[in-house]
Amino acid sequence: MTGLTAVKTLKTISLTILVLVALYFVIDRVLPYFFKFNIEHYKSYYWPNKWWLVGHLSGGALALLIGPFQLSTPFRNRFIKIHRSLGKLYISGIMIASLSAFYMSFYVAPQVNVSWSISLFVLALVWLASVLMAYRAIMLKQIPQHREWMIRSYIISLGFVLFRFLNESSLVQELMPAFEERGPACLWLSWTVPLFASEMLLQWNKKKIKNRKRPQSDFDNEPVGYNFKP
Template sequence: MAQSKLISLQQRQSYVRLVVVLFLIVFAGKFVIQHALPYFGFSKEAFGRYWNFKWSLIGHISCGIMALVIGPFQFWKAFRNRYLITHRWMGRIYLTAILIGAACSTYLAWTSGVRVNFSWALGLQALAFAWITTAGMAYISVMRGRIQQHREWMIRSYVVTFAFVTFRFLNDSSFVIGLMQKFEERGPATIWFCWTIPLFITEIALSWKKK
């Protein structure tokens, strides 16, 4: 009876994880199609004030999309166990994408970003720092053979990676726009919110699971 309940619980947890993953895929896919892909048309209208920094923005977007796509495969246990070498190479690509993406983001922060205001530039820089730090800690952990720590830091890393999707959703939300109509005010507040709150919730969830 106890074993039957355990199997039932595991099945429910699997269904919940599947629903969450599908939701994230649809949510991220909508962001990529609507907000990221138009930049690859290389029109001045699409880039707007980023036209003079288009290659840095393209590098940032390309690497961000790459990290978004690779992330779920790294958490897929069956895929990881069956294709361990592929998993490791995808991890290296994931880390490299974040390194390049964070570098591009840092450059954008102190060129086009600072033209908006210092708060916006600082918010972008903080997100870039959190992005590379969480990914770097995941890499250091696995190199030291600390697999559980590696998994936890990968979760944190992907939460920060997903912050770019969350930012766009919040920034375009009519509710948020109603609270802060000017981007000079809304942008800095949203860029901090999009990763600090999800990361805080993630820390609670990771701590809750530990005995």
Template sequence: MAKSLTLVLNKPKTWLLLFAWAFLIIFAVKFVINDALPYYGFDEEVYGRFWIMKWPLIGHISGGLIALTIGPFQFWTGFRKRYRKIHRVMGLTYITAILIGTISSVNLALTTGMAVHWTWALSLIALAFAWISTTGLAFRFILLGRIQMHKEWMVRSYVVTFAFVLFRWLNSTQVFVEMGNFIERGPTMIWVSWVIPLFITELILQWNKK
């Protein structure tokens, strides 16, 4: 067992994958602590203009947090093979969380989003559509027993899930801050946060096919 583990860890690709997951998890934890958890204090000052839409916002945040947390376990091969029933339950929970998050985000887009600008609302709806579409296709392929396609669409789904974390980071970078007011930079950041990562993911998925 120890020998097999040593052989696995000696593979550069394995180390690279572990490093990537560690970076993503740390990045996500920072987002959760700084940007998500404060909303659960239900302080009107924290919510600002979102106070009247606090429940859709909580639904959106909760759905995203659950999906972010469950994702790594779903991709963990050892966990998946050893705990198949738990893997299925967590998978259904992941889908439900994203469904709740999507409905909530569309609700926000059509209300507070439109109050900002129609381009902002449109970018939010497009992201919500990408989120539920990639997840829905992953679910469809597992029902059809097409495991490889299911795995690929789950990867795409998690990339889109991570867009919310990436958006928060982009919004704090100097490059985007200098673009102007939020109406100008907000929609651009939303598109960048999922379209480019999804494009890179697609290149990797197709490159690795034999």
């Protein structure tokens, strides 16, 4: 197996895993809020603002399920029209989900504490900004930048999945028994660490640009204290 084939295989496996994770999360954690639309399931915490939660879950689930297909090069090359249509849905889903999260950060999250409210607000802000940057890049026909921002936006989307895993981990619960302390910490970790790691990979894989020597001008030999005035 050549190096190029190995990379393609690894990408295919990674995208397949993402699809399976997204499917599991949507079926196990999102759909119950639609099938059990009552105060018993939503609890008093969410029920008064249930429609904002529905918007957040719907948009987030849409982004989770569409994301892997948008990141797949073979899928994009073969179904370019579908890729563009799904891209519009992906952007719309994140916009709806993030704006709903903005609302909940002000009117729902403060029931826990200010720290939880701030952490949710910042996550929603970064999520929305990343997908808008991806949209701006494609409008300017900046394909490499568009792909990078799409990767960042999907990693932030996965932050909600990772948050559930961290928050419900027995080890984390032993370290931080109270949700007031555990929740904000897990929410920050769920997107900042993966985003930082992905940024390192994105920058590491970029081709090195050789520095060209700048032609020396007459001003290069001027004394440091010389102030040039045109």
